Structure formats: C-alpha cells, structure tokens
Amino acid sequence: MRRFSMGGQWPLVLLLAVASVTRIYAQSPKDAAFLSVLGELREASYSDKASIAERLSQTGHSSVRVVLTALLEDRLYYRNSDQKVFVVKTADADPLALIDPLSLKAAGSAPADGMTKIGTNNSLRHTLKMTVAHFSLGSADAAVRLDAVHEMSLSLDEETVALLRKRLAVETNSGVRKEISIALALSTLDGSDSRARLQAVATLSDSVSQDVRNRLALLLDKSPDGTFVESDAKVRQAAAAAVESIDRWRTFYSDIQTLFFGLSLGSVLVLIAIGLAITFGVMGVINMAHGELMMLGAYTTYVVQTAMPEHIGISILVAIPAAFAVSGLMGVLMERTIIRYLYGRPLETLLATFGVSLLLQQLVRSIFTALNRSVITPDWMSGELKLNDALSITYNRLYIVIFTLIVFSAIVAVFKRTRLGLDIRAVSQNRAMAKAMGIRTEWVDAMTFGLGAGIAGVAGVALSQLTNVGPDLGQSYIIDSFMVVVFGGVGNLWGSLIGGMSMGVTNKLLEPWIGAVLAKIFVLVALILFIQVRPRGLFPPRGRAAEDK
Amino acid sequence: MKRRAMFTTASLLAAGVVFSGVAAAQATIKIGVLHSLSGTMAISETTLKDTVLMMIDAQNKKGGVLGKKLEAVVVDPASNWPLFAEKASQLLEKDKVSVVFGCWTSVSRKSVLPVFEKDNGLLFYPVQYEGEESSKNVIYTGAAPNQQAIPAVDYLMKEVGVKRWVLEGTDYVYPRTTNKILEAYLLAKGVKPADISINYTPFGNSDWQTRVAAIKKFGSAGKKTAVVSTINGDANVPFYKELGNQKISAEDIPVVAFSVGEEELSGLDAKPLVGQLAAWNYFESINTPANKAFIDQWHTFIKNPKRTTNDPMEATYIGFNLWVKAVTKAGTTDPAKVIDTLPGIETPNLTGGTAKVLPNHHITKPVYIGEVKADGQFNVVWKSAGEVAGDAWSDYLPGSKNIEADWVTLKCGNYNTVTKVCSGQNFK
Incomplete structure (x- = not known):
C-alpha cells in the first residue's frame, strides 16, 4: 500500500504539468457532469461513495484518476464555506494547498479548519484501489504497474482482460509481462476452449502464488450434481499436477522463510547478548542493568529522531554512535562508582546492578513519563523484499541480521586487532600478570565495561525498531540475554553467536508446530537440561586461564 | 506595587491555610482510588487515577456531595495482584472510604473481589472485560463481551x-x-x-x-x-x-x-x-458537546493539550457520575444503601446517549x-x-447460557434459570 501511494503521486505531478500546459478554460458539459457527481461525494455514506466513484470514472473526464487517487490517499476535501470540492497536495497540512479538480491547477490555499476531509473506509478503499488500478496500468513506474496487474487479477472481467491484453502488447518489463500472462491465463480457465484451458494450466503451473493455486484447486472440485467443474479430464490431470507442484514449491519456500525467521530472531538474541558476553563473559560481572542500558539506547534513538524530524531516514544511523556513547558513558560511570568496589563479590554486584536498573527505569519515567514513546520506522526499513510470490523477507529483519553480523565482526576485530582488545584479554586471563606487565588494569576494566554497555546501547537502537520503547523495555530482554551467554559458554564471543542463532532457529522451527508459548517453554527447558550436562555451555573456556576461574 | 503584591500573596496564603484548616475540620467523603501508579500497568492506569482526581475536583467546585467535600485516597498497588487485595482492604478497613474506583486487569479485579465482598464495599470497575461475573459489590462500567x-x-x-x-x-x-x-x-x-x-x-x-x-x-x-x-x-x-x-x-x-x-x-x-x-x-x-467539554476539562486538568482521552476514561466518568447520583438519591454514602439505589440510576454518557445501571450491575452502552x-x-x-x-453471563457459552444475574429481584449474581438455584457469585 505504501509503495502504491508513493507511486501515485508521481503521475499526479506529471498530470499537473500537462494540465498547466494544455489549460482547460471553459467548463464543458463533461466538466459539469463531472463536477455534479463529484459534489455528491460530500454527504454520501461510505457504501454510496463507492457507486459515486464508479459513476465518476464513467464520466471519462481527464481528472478522474487524480481525483480518485486523492480520495484513496485522503487528499480530497471540500470547503465548508461554498461546499466546493478540492484536491489537496498533502493531507493534514495547515494551511492546505488546494488543487482545482477540473483544471488540476493550484488553486491557492485554505486553513485546515475551513475544510472538511472526504473520508474513506476499508471497503471503499478496496473498490477505489481496483478502479485506480485500471488507470495505473499506464504508469511509468514498473512497480506501480505490477501492483495494478495484481490488483486486477483478483477480479477479472471482460473489461479488465481487454485492458490487460492491450497492455501486454506494449509492456516491456519482464516481471509485469509475467504477471499479466498469469492474469490472462487465469481468465482463460473460465473459457470454453479446452485446449486453451490446458495451455493456461501449463502457464500457471510455473507460478508459486497462493491465489493461482486456489484457482487451480477449484478445477478439481465437483459440482453439487456430482460432475466435475472442469469437464476435460486432461485439464483436470494437468491442474492436479500443477497444484501439487505449486504446493511443493510453496512448502520449500516456507521452510526457507522459517529458517530466515529463526536467524532473524537469533540475531536479535545475539545482538542483545554481545554486550553481556563482554561484561559477564569476559569480566565476570553480573550486570542486571544490562537491559536498562539497551533501553537507554532505544530512548537515545527517540531523542535523536525528535531532534531531526526532517531526516528520519538517517536518524537511525546517527542514533547508533549516539546510543553507543550514551550507554557506554553510563557503563563507565557505573563501573567507576559502583562495580569496581564489588569485584569478586558476585552477589553484591548482582544486587547493586539490580538497584541501578531500577534507578535507570525511574529516571526514564521521570523524564519521558511512563508512556511508550513512538519511534518512527524509516521508509527504507519498512516493507519487504519480495523474492517471489511465496517468499518475502522483511527489510527491518534483514537489516538487523546484517547489523548484528557487522557489530559482531567489529567486536571480534577489537578483541583480536587492537591494543585495547589485547589488554582486555590479558587482564581477563591473568590480572596479576597483566598488572606486572604494566597494563593499567583499572583503566582496562572501565573501558571493557564501557564497551559492553555501549554495545547494549547499540542493541537498543535495533530494538527500538522492533518493539515498544518504554521504561520496561530492558526487563523483557535481560533473561534472554543471560540465557544466550550461559548457553554459548561464558567468556566466548563465538559461543554467544552460535548459541543465540541456534536458540532463535530452534524456537522458530518449533513455533508452527506447538505454538509460541510452548516453543518458548520448550527452549527454556532444553536449555536447563543442556546446562545440567555441560555446565560451561557450548564452548567452555579452555587452558590454564579457565582453571583459575 | 511590589510590596502590595507580596502582601496580597501572603494574605491569600494565610487565607488558604485557614480555609484548608476549616475544610479538614469538616467531615469529608473519602473516595478510594485503586490504580497502579508503578509497574507494567502504570502506563494505562495512571490516566484513570488522574481522571478520578479531575472528577473529584470538578464535583468539589460544584459544592461536593450531600454538602460535604470529596477527598481522594490514592493508593498504589504497583501492578502487583496480591498487593491489590492488600490495598483494597486498607482502603475499606483503615481509610473507611465510601467508594473505590479502580482495577484494570481482570486478575486484579478477581483478587480484590473477596475483599469487597467481605467488607461490603463498593467498586466501580471501568475496563472492558471478559464477562462471566456479577458481584453485588462491583458496578461494571466497562463493556461486557x-x-x-x-x-x-x-x-x-x-x-x-x-x-x-x-x-x-x-x-x-x-x-x-x-x-x-x-x-x-x-x-x-x-x-x-x-x-x-x-x-x-x-x-x-x-x-x-x-x-x-x-x-x-x-x-x-x-x-x-x-x-x-x-x-x-x-x-x-x-x-x-x-x-x-x-x-x-x-x-x-x-x-x-x-x-x-x-x-x-x-x-x-x-x-x-x-x-x-x-x-x-x-x-x-x-463529536458531541459533552465530549468536547470533557476533552477540554481533561486538557486543562492535566495541563497538556496533546493528551488523548479514551474508553476507560469515559467509563470512569460514567461510574463517578452514577455514584454521585445514587448517593444524592439515597441521601447517604453508606455503600450498602448506595448499592441498593444504583440499579435504575441513569446518567448521560459522552457520546450523546444514556448510561443506565442494570440489575446485573452492568450498564447500557453504545457500541462503535x-x-x-x-x-x-x-x-x-x-x-x-x-x-x-451489558450481559454478565454470555448466552453463547454452554456453561453460562442459563445463568442470570439480578441484584434487584433475585438478589443473586449467578442464578440458574433451569435448576432455579443461586450458586453464589462464582460460577461453578
């Protein structure tokens, strides 16, 4: 729908340009008819509006497409003072920039409270989409044409079939051509020529669309009087084979999709656990405020978005370093003021950081209130990447998988390639020896904790795109992140990666079978059993350093 | 000029102190507010606490009820279900409130139910819920299924x-x-x-x-x-x-x-x-005049013109007005007498209709x-x-089809019309 509406505005601009050149001066009888039908939209009920829209498109006026698109996009208003209908440039602006529905020229502006929007509801939008689809076939944007063909294929009549045929003759885009030929094949199934029907089934068997499958399955049904809907046995046979093949492909693609769901859930788990893998895994600090550090990251995203409302698209990218800084500084502060006095006393650390987590929650409640904050998803992160009719991958999940891998590689690189990483490893393996070698262990402690906290903040940025940004955000993820770290093996980054991914995939593989509630319980129970058998997790620390711990 | 302003302020302050002293000396009617102000439900329930306070404030400006001022007793059950019961008994037994507005989740309502029934208190419950319940001590101003x-x-x-x-x-x-x-x-x-x-x-x-x-x-x-x-x-x-x-x-x-x-x-x-x-x-x-006035009142009270109103707020508004009318009619704030007066009481809702308390302790509501x-x-x-x-017992569940709630003639929240038995409040 989003793609559709975006596409809809370009032709409008084009048409406006054309209209301003041609200049329609006098009001012809056609204009008068158009205007009078248009006027009826003001007071009509939603169900009447659908038939009015139908009559409007029958007037054949050149403005029909623009006006109906405007109605679909909530951009059709009437002026309260003289009841005159106008198209507006952008809905809900103040003042509204008016466009004359006849000439499609700019017609000044009007304050928003002097205008009334002509509303739509779902069923009206549904009808309008169908009507506008007829016009959209000529759009310059292939994606808009594809949507239009798809919309039309859902309700095929003689007129739409004729339109599609005409379009197929001039269509150059292969994707749109394919979609049109599928739509035409669907319409052929209703025809009387059995050879044409057989041909159509053959065309359709290449598709993996559920709509096509449903239509083909109908051919195998029996009428109430016992005869087959499809009289030709050959066509029936072909249809049965086609249905089977489509089902097979769809199952295959849905397995791939489940795998992707699992990986994407896994990468969220990994992302929230990496920071903890550093503070808990490497330093051995049980940080109960880890979730709240993520929450700070999510709120940072909100603040960044509020600060740059004009650039939502890049606000997320700005928020990543900002969240790292905010949470990282908070981490350093925590380490310097509280945690460093509690090294080697896990119980006290646990209680103290739990206290910090409550403090941070209340701090956020006091500043931002207890209500959730709305973080906007930028356009480039919404929607899905449609690989074919059976397999689509949502962009936000795709980016989060990629983002997790980037963050993970960055952390591994820091540990392996930088001086800080070397120091961290040295201190965590043998503190006394590292000190003897001249490493400022206190400074390394603060930096390590800051790094872990900063990564938590970065995870918060990602979470702000997936879930509610509220004071309780951290609490809902803290258990999961500890589970991943313990499962993967304390002190091992790769363990967290493998652990998180396998937990995510297991969860998602089970979910279709036993439901979300049981899947979660199952994973938890399996994890407890696993820890019984291998208390040190998937990848236990080895060597002399491990013995000391 | 400056000195005079200071003097005026001081005298106003003094007057305020004297006035509040007088007000405190006068007997007030205590109203319990049992909504979570912290924890997971705070996000929804804090708004209702503010709504009750706003209604009390407005009623006091009109002279209170039965010549007495209303006084809110706000407690925080912290989204913690057992704490709801504890706070409810504190309100009823220690603070001796005349009425309680509160609860959001069904589990919190279920946890305070025995307390209200034991102490014969009165609770107005303002949230849509799953039905299958009718207590003598609860008025359900939210929607039944x-x-x-x-x-x-x-x-x-x-x-x-x-x-x-x-x-x-x-x-x-x-x-x-x-x-x-x-x-x-x-x-x-x-x-x-x-x-x-x-x-x-x-x-x-x-x-x-x-x-x-x-x-x-x-x-x-x-x-x-x-x-x-x-x-x-x-x-x-x-x-x-x-x-x-x-x-x-x-x-x-x-x-x-x-x-x-x-x-x-x-x-x-x-x-x-x-x-x-x-x-x-x-x-x-x-768009009704009543709703517009309510929204304006809310914005003024909460000092934020961007805050929204919602359905449970209207249910709280209706509940409060029903209680005021019942108390005025009964001439007392004694919960037992108010409960008997409530069925049949009507008050306008915010969307141009009328909310009437039914014998089953639910109310009439339009659906949008x-x-x-x-x-x-x-x-x-x-x-x-x-x-x-509002129908307390769903007509579509085999178990509750024959159950009826009527606190006026049958005096029962769970009356089986086939076996003619009143099996107490909880359906078994």
Missing part, C-alpha cells in the same frame, strides 16, 4: 463479509474467555471449524514473524479473512509493525482490536495501522467500530442502534 466483541464480529460478518476468522490473543484469562465466547458465537452462526484459527502468544511477544506469516497463509484461502485481536497492550506495536512489513493491509485482512485505543496509539507510529479496526463504546473523535486514522484517532464506521445492555 456482548457490548464489544460480539458486535465487532457481527460488523465484520455482515458489513465486511468476513468468512474466515483468526482469533489472536495473548495467553491469559481475558483473551481465552473472550475467544471461547466468540468461537461459540461463530459456530452458532454457521462458520465451519476449519475457518476459525485460534492462537495465543506469550505476554509482550515481540517476534511476530511466524504468526503474521501464518495469518497471511490462512487468509489466502480465497475467502475474506479477518483477525480478531485480543492481544495485550505491549505486544501490539510489534504485531502491527510486522503486519505492515509483510504488506498485509486493512483492506485485505482487517484486524479488529479490543484493547487498542487512543492512548495506546499515541505511543506508536500509527501509519502502519491506518484502516485497522477497533471496537469501543467511546472514541475521542466522536472505528478505523484508525494516520493521526492516531478513529474514524467511526459503524454504530449500534441505541445502547446495548
């Missing part, structure tokens, strides 16, 4: 032509009971069991990929499909985001929700939700279906003909 869920399903069936149903809920008592009623209702209407899919997800579920993909698949069988959502508050945002991302629009598969209102929408980006449906008994966008608009408000697309009487 027949005032929200059933009309919503009817709307989808008749106006939208839905043939296939996904009942999607969070795994706890309200969705489970509501879905049980809806399933029985749909089956009674001739929907095939294969066309109903019921699913539950854990609280705060944030990964909806699998469920939404399953809904998409269920909805692609060639019949018009709708989702009836009893998903609890926090899980809604990721749910609608996932619907938007997987390109399921309201025109293809509409989602009707029973717990998404103006307040919830104000905390999220409403664009992916446009066209999705909600069923309530009140919408902020309904609204479509979400991009600004987080609702566009009303359907309205019930007049008010619907």
